[in-house]
Amino acid sequence: MGTQYAAELMRAADGPWERREALVHGGRRWTYGELARTVRGIEAVLRSAPGARDGVAVLADNRPEVIAVQLAAHLLGYQLALLAPSATDAEQAELLRHSRPGALVFAPGHAAPAKALAAAAGIGELLSLGPAPSCRDLVAEAAARPGEYGLPAAPADRVRTLLCTGGTTGLPKGVVHTHGLYDALAALVGDHGLAQPGERRLVATPLSHVSGHFALPTLLSGGTLVLHDGFAPGAVVAAIAAERINALVLTSPLMYQLLDHPALATTDHSTLRCLGYGATPTPLRRQRQALARLGPVLQHIYGLTEAGVVTLLQPGEHRADRPEVLAGAGRPVPGMRVEVRDDEGRRLPAGQVGEVWMRGPSVMAGYLGHPLATAAAIRDGWLRTGDIGTLDASGALVLRARKNEVIMHASGARIYPRVVEEALLSHPAVAAAAVLGVPDGGDGERVHATVVPRPGHLLDAAALRAHVLAELGRQIMVPESVDSVARLPVTRTGKVDRKALRDMLDPGGH
Template structure:
């Protein structure tokens, strides 16, 4: 095999890593072990099927599949052909599916468990390509794998679209180019500084779960394979909890998890201890971790806990490492660590000018793997990307040790189970009910979901609307993740001295009744 540098166009370095050790395991899927050679053969087989369907550089392809070695292979095959890959998460509404598939998507790849009537309706007359056990589409796993595969992506083409909810409640696609994925920190082992290398090498046995539509899951699985590790996918028929059961049962060395999952793990360990001595790296992200719970996690799990701060638009921005936690004073636990060496951070005032160290402002940044823009939305792109910098809309400060502290969000975003929910669309849906005069939404920290949504409605004409009806409206329009945890009827909206609606007063009401 010809050696290539790891800056060859993505995903060539991964293809070469698989080819270099064909007998070594790539995935454990329940009782099934898939070697690196077998995974590479599946990638080649799927690539042949995609190529036969007319897909190649710059062509749009949606992936809707459960977690499996074949689903991972399909994504790598699409990248190798230079396609624009859209990962579709489970749970999208019909309107959200339609919006994503209308973004110049030419074909849809699906597996049996992921095929739903809503997806079939949204797919329309586009070709449906399957990963086995799906008679509705052409099976990509039955073709030949005899043609050599070389990555064909064009550097400035969009490689990956990561969709989040937008300000209108419809998905908003963060576009990363092939150049950005090639320069992605997880895909270039030769550039890893010591602290990143220690973290990456902890993923020798990486727990793979959730959805491969998540760039975080794909990135960490790829990182594990690039470093010689194995992706461990629990048996889908096993109904036992992932945490801590799967960690102990599969002797996992590295895993990612959201903050609510960390809290659930810690609560479970209080009830019944588990042997988690195999763990070497636990990356926690999605929302800030309570310093008290972070200290508890370090005490129970050992010096293996990392806290990451990132965004769909920017990827991983900063990391709090076990070394920082061990060496620093107590206030280190309230930070999100130091920016990665590949990320330039600038904290700026409202007028865009940088502030001094220790002062709070909006976090701006530049990284080689940040998004190139929002797909099909030049106005939002121009608002978010300025002079090569990305506005995170998060508020924070850098202290004199270079640690980044998050203070709040300059946009009204509530992160529930690591999913971004916007207050505006929820308020708009609630206000559409004829018995609602005004609607306001706030978010609070929540140990189970990271943050929780709380709604306050002012009735129209004095008649109180039924909260269950309002919840169903939000679920049908925006999805289950946007449904408020509580809906409170209030006689009138509090007003601050400035004359504007005072959401802090509503937060105080929640605090008074124990919701926080």
């Protein structure tokens, strides 16, 4: 394995990129030189904290110091666990229970939950990213320490990062990533990747999620990251103009909020070159809307916490007159192999529907503390995604559904929710839709739809069912029941929360 990514970045930050702008957050602007000095100071503090050698956990919103802590921990070869601030206490405690870090770094705004987590997990070192009562101030201590330049970085095979899945059933699992994730991300620079050299990228989704790691190619290629504490559509629209933003990544539901914001029409977004979207199926209507309002900037990203970036559909491939292409997820990124297989694990030919399997350097090492789940997910180096899809003759991937979301109709037919959702979304009164299978009292399931009406429209269930029948031509695909909500529930990672939808239908879980 070659030189580790953090060491390469520090060499450039200390040298040719020293005066370039690296990070922007609020009123703060860091050059690469300032980033390097902060990383070296944090590295010195962590080296002096014996507990940190057992691993470093981070609980913080988006801020430059989070990136500095990540780089410092990896330079030292210390395991890094990123806790999502939006996760529940139980989810955060679950990751700490399995990872057993010796140090917890937190933002002052998270002092109370951080102290409770540290006490419950037996973590001895509490380090705050700013002043906090009864805790060491990591930022102040790092500024007072010059660091030790020239010390060799830990080997690349010592780099270990833990991310949480965004599962909607049970407690999310900790995903173990090695340096392969960073090798893969570093390669995604250029016309066929995630980033362009020297770009300015806005980050409004959490750095603690795998999508936050998708910003690393920008930093690794000498660009600038503009960090927002969270997503607010008005602030994002304003920042695109004020900070001359070239790129950003949003989940599809967040992209809809951006498209619907009234300021978008009157704000200069001419610098925007790439708007990455994904995490959940995106209606054709919304893709065409984005192309009309923003131009040819869309980039579909199919990625997983367990595998990083898998496929990309690039801006030049997004054409409003090619719905069959817009329905796809693009082609595998360099180094990633994708196959579609049947239930027995046999590879299927182009055009046939099956489970998506993948293999590449960014595939996880496993689920921390869950050997059975790891063995079920990874076979001979291949990750079983649980996604259902097809590959065409050119190798482009089309996703149909999650395996556990396919509706098993009483007739024996398999119904893919996305097909029915697209039909519903083509109705002028529907703003959003989610389709799932519910027990029909026998051996199969019936189709149920939950829809969000557009402002000023009332939904007529009978009219919607007639519309779906006219669109799809098959009675078994028509929702037998329809209900209306003000908005669809979503998980903390921005995906439609189908478990919550089921709970709404059957609060008692019967």
